Amino acid sequence: MKPVVAIVGAGAIGCYYGGRLAQHGCDVHFLFRSEYDSVRSRGLVVRSPDGDFSIGPETLHAYRRADQMPRADLVIVTLKTTANDQYANLITPLLADSTAILTLQNGLGNEERLAGLFGRERILGGLAFVCVNRAPDGTIRHLDHGQIKLGEFSGPARERTGQIARLFADSRVPCSVLENLAAGRWEKLVWNVPFNGLGAVLNMSTDQLIGSPGGLSLVGRLMAEVMRAAAGVGIQLPPDLPERRIADTRSMGAYRTSMQIDRLEGRPLEADAILGRPLAAAAAHGIATPYLQVLYEMATLLDQR
Amino acid sequence: MKPVVAIVGAGAIGCYYGGRLAQHGCDVHFLFRSEYDSVRSRGLVVRSPDGDFSIGPETLHAYRRADQMPRADLVIVTLKTTANDQYANLITPLLADSTAILTLQNGLGNEERLAGLFGRERILGGLAFVCVNRAPDGTIRHLDHGQIKLGEFSGPARERTGQIARLFADSRVPCSVLENLAAGRWEKLVWNVPFNGLGAVLNMSTDQLIGSPGGLSLVGRLMAEVMRAAAGVGIQLPPDLPERRIADTRSMGAYRTSMQIDRLEGRPLEADAILGRPLAAAAAHGIATPYLQVLYEMATLLDQR
Numbered sequence: 001m002k003p004v005v006a007i008v009g010a011g012a013i014g015c016y017y018g019g020r021l022a023q024h025g026c027d028v029h030f031l032f033r034s035e036y037d038s039v040r041s042r043g044l045v046v047r048s049p050d051g052d053f054s055i056g057p058e059t060l061h062a063y064r065r066a067d068q069m070p071r072a073d074l075v076i077v078t079l080k081t082t083a084n085d086q087y088a089n090l091i092t093p094l095l096a097d098s099t100a101i102l103t104l105q106n107g108l109g110n111e112e113r114l115a116g117l118f119g120r121e122r123i124l125g126g127l128a129f130v131c132v133n134r135a136p137d138g139t140i141r142h143l144d145h146g147q148i149k150l151g152e153f154s155g156p157a158r159e160r161t162g163q164i165a166r167l168f169a170d171s172r173v174p175c176s177v178l179e180n181l182a183a184g185r186w187e188k189l190v191w192n193v194p195f196n197g198l199g200a201v202l203n204m205s206t207d208q209l210i211g212s213p214g215g216l217s218l219v220g221r222l223m224a225e226v227m228r229a230a231a232g233v234g235i236q237l238p239p240d241l242p243e244r245r246i247a248d249t250r251s252m253g254a255y256r257t258s259m260q261i262d263r264l265e266g267r268p269l270e271a272d273a274i275l276g277r278p279l280a281a282a283a284a285h286g287i288a289t290p291y292l293q294v295l296y297e298m299a300t301l302l303d304q305r
Numbered sequence: 306m307k308p309v310v311a312i313v314g315a316g317a318i319g320c321y322y323g324g325r326l327a328q329h330g331c332d333v334h335f336l337f338r339s340e341y342d343s344v345r346s347r348g349l350v351v352r353s354p355d356g357d358f359s360i361g362p363e364t365l366h367a368y369r370r371a372d373q374m375p376r377a378d379l380v381i382v383t384l385k386t387t388a389n390d391q392y393a394n395l396i397t398p399l400l401a402d403s404t405a406i407l408t409l410q411n412g413l414g415n416e417e418r419l420a421g422l423f424g425r426e427r428i429l430g431g432l433a434f435v436c437v438n439r440a441p442d443g444t445i446r447h448l449d450h451g452q453i454k455l456g457e458f459s460g461p462a463r464e465r466t467g468q469i470a471r472l473f474a475d476s477r478v479p480c481s482v483l484e485n486l487a488a489g490r491w492e493k494l495v496w497n498v499p500f501n502g503l504g505a506v507l508n509m510s511t512d513q514l515i516g517s518p519g520g521l522s523l524v525g526r527l528m529a530e531v532m533r534a535a536a537g538v539g540i541q542l543p544p545d546l547p548e549r550r551i552a553d554t555r556s557m558g559a560y561r562t563s564m565q566i567d568r569l570e571g572r573p574l575e576a577d578a579i580l581g582r583p584l585a586a587a588a589a590h591g592i593a594t595p596y597l598q599v600l601y602e603m604a605t606l607l608d609q610r
Binding site for chain 2: 198201202203204209211212213214215217218221290291293294295297298300301302304
């Protein structure tokens with residue numbers, strides 16, 4: 001039987017992954033907000049180096065309100081974290097007894113908040129390593145990568161973890177299972193904190209940030225602080241991780257992180273999830289992170305103006 | 306006898322003050338760089354709430370090279386601090402035995418560098434409290450304020466200090482004498498560090514920076530660090546200075562600092578004089594200034610791209 005999947009927050013990432021699942025036989029239902037009308041008339045169009053595809057308006061399950069959607073086996077949350085106060089409202093109508101909830105959102109704190117609302121057992125978290133955005137005409141442009149790493153919030157992987165991973169893997173989305181989700185989150189923060197944070201605050205792309213000794217030094221300081229914060233919460237990341245992430249970044253070319261784009265387009269910044277939560281976690285364990293502190297305050301300030 | 310005054314670095318500030326002195330009878334000689342040709346044909350035009358004035362091309366003493374200028378009684382240095390490696394080249398030809406050198410440049414370190422080249426006795430420093438810029442057509446636009454506070458580099462005020470102050474005061478430039486130049490420099494840094502630094506790094510005007518609790522907090526942290534650094538080098542500033550400077554800033558409206566404008570126009574930032582030197586002074590006295598540290602690194606990075 002085809003699993004019923006709900007995509008909550010069908011921005012570029014939700015449309016891309018939901019589109020891949022629908023393309024490969026899942027019964028996918030998309031919750032749109034501002035894009036609803038245009039998607040209703042146009043359908044979902046994805047351009048990708050792995051092959052373009054589209055779902056016509058007659059077969060696309062698009063919704064404007066969660067209470068019009070069917071109950072799902074799997075809810076995939078791809079909201080901006082700045083909309084997390086909508087969780088109860090948007091997710092509650094989608095839940096049956098055994099519904100799993102997978103958040104692919106950025107940063108820290110999302111699983112905890114979902115668990116507080118819907119119970120720890122339902123919750124999985126995933127890290128999406130993907131470059132994807134929405135073109136002005138509404139087309140989803142998949143630029144590069146696409147892998148997901150996912151894991152259980154409440155403990156090690158179990159049977160459903162592998163099933164969900166296979167759902168993605170069978171839909172042209174490379175997917176692996178994390179035995180320790182928190183370690184995966186912190187590992188991703190080692191990259192996200194400097195490049196999203198500095199990218200937004202200084203309005204600089206990744207290649208600009210690592211293109212000078214001063215930039216490399218700032219990126220390196222922030223990475224070192226995130227490594228120390230992770231160690232403080234009990235997660236030992238590989239010591240050569242920063243070095244490897246810098247090397248990966250060199251191969252990406254000129255890339256604008258989501259937070260830089262949010263700033264440029266005047267949208268709220270995910271400063272709390274990506275910077276504020278790691279900062280608070282570090283502080284709670286007595287780890288000094290002065291560069292992260294200043295970066296967080298600056299990003300918050302940009303958000304307030 | 307009319308004193309001979311040389312303006313080295315005739316940007317907006319040099320043209321404004323040199324223009325006032327010339328308007329009131331001083332024999333002023335201006336060293337231009339990129340603006341030379343246009344000034345040669347147009348003369349110097351100043352628009353000011355205190356009265357517009359101009360000096361026609363036939364009476365304006367404009368030069369392209371310092372070695373074509375007469376020796377001066379007073380050399381006024383209004384170069385960007387980013388051009389301080391030109392001091393020897395630009396100032397040496399202007400010096401007679403008793404020539405005084407007054408730098409109106411921003412930040413720390415200018416007097417020291419001039420003293421190292423030309424002897425401590427010649428050197429005075431001044432703080433220019435003025436809003437002035439150059440319009441696209443080359444006109445100098447004096448927007449507000451204009452006061453100068455000046456003092457001796459090598460000790461307390463003496464006879465020539467008052468004479469130079471009177472030269473300005475007689476030329477419609479309010480001018481007072483500082484008994485302690487270093488204290489005046491640090492007092493000005495309490496304002497310049499946050500508003501020039503954050504203005505450039507975040508691309509925010511003064512009213513935006515103080516328009517939110519987050520902005521006020523960041524500005525306040527930086528002001529407190531500069532106050533502590535000043536205390537560390539032996540200068541006790543009035544404890545209510547930050548509060549008064551914030552109040553002054555509210556009355557300024559939407560103002561872009563010179564460093565923000567330099568960033569917007571792609572010019573080098575005065576990060577060393579305004580941020581780096583105070584940071585180094587604090588470090589040399591064991592004063593921790595983490596916000597200033599991060600701000601300086603960010604400003605330097607913006608300069609390198």
